[in-house]
Amino acid sequence: MYKSYSMKYLSLSGKNALIAISLLLSYLVSAQKTSDSIDIFLEHKMEQLKIPGLQLAIIRNGKLEKLNNYGLANVEHQVAVKTNTVFSINSMTKAFVGVAILQLQEEGKLKVDDPISLYITDIPNEWKPITIRQVLSNVSGLPNNIDNKEQVLGDGSEEKNWELVKKLPMEFSPGERFSYNQTGYYILGRIITKLSGQHFTKFIEDNQFKPCQMTVT
Numbered sequence: 001m002y003k004s005y006s007m008k009y010l011s012l013s014g015k016n017a018l019i020a021i022s023l024l025l026s027y028l029v030s031a032q033k034t035s036d037s038i039d040i041f042l043e044h045k046m047e048q049l050k051i052p053g054l055q056l057a058i059i060r061n062g063k064l065e066k067l068n069n070y071g072l073a074n075v076e077h078q079v080a081v082k083t084n085t086v087f088s089i090n091s092m093t094k095a096f097v098g099v100a101i102l103q104l105q106e107e108g109k110l111k112v113d114d115p116i117s118l119y120i121t122d123i124p125n126e127w128k129p130i131t132i133r134q135v136l137s138n139v140s141g142l143p144n145n146i147d148n149k150e151q152v153l154g155d156g157s158e159e160k161n162w163e164l165v166k167k168l169p170m171e172f173s174p175g176e177r178f179s180y181n182q183t184g185y186y187i188l189g190r191i192i193t194k195l196s197g198q199h200f201t202k203f204i205e206d207n208q209f210k211p212c213q214m215t216v217t
Contacts (some may be wrong), residue, residue: 039070042070052071052072053073054071054081055068055069055081056069089217094185097188097204099208109195111132112133112136114131114132116128116135120194123166135184136188137178138180139179140174142165142181143165143171144181145186153165192204
């Protein structure tokens with residue numbers, strides 16, 4: 001198996017990828033475009049934003065209008081992206097986590113305005129008033145568990161990462177402003193695991209992927 005270097009690059013360039021997707025959506029909505037012009041637009045943005053490879057699916061009114069692959073899945077070995085190329089979804093996971101939290105609320109197991117301390121006890125005192133809603137909205141003020149280079153603290157150890165981030169100061173008072181945050185969603189994952197009785201990834205698989213027939217996600 002080739003090592004997928006593009007996955008590393010895509011992880012580091014997640015914000016750029018989101019910018020490209022947003023630009024593409026605006027481009028498609030503004031006017032009817034041919035497939036060729038979409039390809040040209042995407043290839044230009046990939047070069048501009050240093051995105052090595054991606055997949056595109058355009059669905060309109062329930063009909064698949066365009067499906068295409070671009071660039072490389074493996075830069076070192078020049079392996080092209082294919083329809084079955086596996087990509088890391090990275091922070092797209094947050095959308096599934098958010099839905100899982102709301103599913104638990106529908107089941108009566110939590111309320112989004114509950115403080116996180118109601119479910120997670122091994123946290124600093126200044127974190128205790130923070131609500132689930134504030135965490136979901138990225139206005140919690142929690143310190144980030146990644147560094148300035150977007151590398152996870154703790155050399156890959158979840159336990160070490162948790163202990164390190166708890167020693168960091170709050171970035172701001174809860175609700176004061178927006179700041180994209182990884183720590184909060186780690187906490188949400190722990191809450192889902194605790195309240196559902198199964199690992200949060202299994203809960204998402206059983207309650208979202210399987211019902212939606214997302215068999216390759």
